[in-house]
Amino acid sequence: MKFQEVDITKSSGQKMRFSIQKLRKSLHRTGADEQTISDIVNKVQEELYEGISTQEIYNRAYALLKKEKSYLASKYKLKKAIYELGPTGFPFELFISKVLEYSGYTTEVGKIIQGKCVSHEVDVLAYKNNQAVMIECKFHGEQGLNSNVKVPLYIHSRFLDIEKQWNSSKRKIVLTQGWVVTNTRFTENAIQYGECAGLYLLSWDYPENDGLKDRIDRLGLYPITVSNLLTKREKDFLLSRKIVLYRELIKDAFFLDHLGISETRKNRILNEIKEVCNF
Incomplete structure (x- = not known):
């Protein structure tokens, strides 16, 4: 064979x-x-x-x-590192907001927005050029769990409710699009519905050559969980302080001091960050 x-x-x-x-x-x-x-x-x-x-x-x-x-x-280990942002979805939402900030957006995470019918907690709101996009994140903590058509169906209905209220209130910033972001993949029906409904879908490898893994590699925006030098306890501490990007430790290295990390090990970690994130 x-x-x-x-x-x-x-x-x-x-x-x-x-x-x-x-x-x-x-x-x-x-x-x-x-x-x-x-x-x-x-x-x-x-x-x-x-x-x-x-x-x-x-x-x-x-x-x-x-x-x-x-x-x-x-x-x-990027894919595995994204799973390690769990078990809750919040670190993933924060991670997505950081990725968008490096693409020129300003962001808000976990904001309550009034729709025409009911209020909604939106995972991420991103703003650029007087336009806003509403982003809902679907985090899966296990491999093999893809997002089916029910996900964009549900999020599209929420977007339409918010859009009606938002764009009727004479805001200077116009809500233009809804996004669905997942750390795994979308089924074919989910992609078909998303494209038909005008939702922007972002998954591990979709759109082709511009999926989540492509953006992370291109911008060097690796999650802190990729580190081979930090322990799980140390990663959990940093995530609890909303440090989700590995590169953030270059300017926030004092967190390593809080963890009691020796100067020698600290330098090894900072050197690894520069190599991983292409500094």
Whole structure:
């Protein structure tokens, strides 16, 4: 049996053919050189077997990458790091607001907005050029849980209620669009409805080449949970202080002092941030 012909098992339980190209692409995204990528791909191929889970493949590639260069492994664990923003959805909402701020928006998180019929708590409001967008975040704490058509249906109805009230009150800022953001994926029906209804959908890999992972990589906006040097307790402390971007610790390094982190370890962490976030 050729390695390329092995069927692997996704987190959803679905079977799919192993793709060397997908593995190479995920490793290339970290900035690893071609020789490192080829070495890892070859070693992973040697250990493939029929029905192996995508998680096992990821774990093996991650371990090999971490052995090569720790900061590359931090980038490679991006998807897992997003899940680690849970178990509640609030850190993810805060993370999305920060990503938007680096794209030129000003944002508000968890604001109560009056609609025509009822009031609504909006996850994120983002403003740019006298226009506002209403953003609802659908966070999943487990792999394989995608957002189906019920999600954009529900959020579209909320947007329409808020839009009627907002744009009838003669505000200088016009509410122009509703967004739905998820850390996993949308089903085909969800995408079809979102496009038809005029909602902007943003998921892990949608829109193509401009999904969440693409924006994070492009802007270097990695969540603090990618760190290989911080413990879970330290990450939880920083998240409780609303530090969700790893790069924020460059200017807010005093939080590391609050945690009692030694000067030597602190410098290692700050150096890793610069490597991960492309400073």
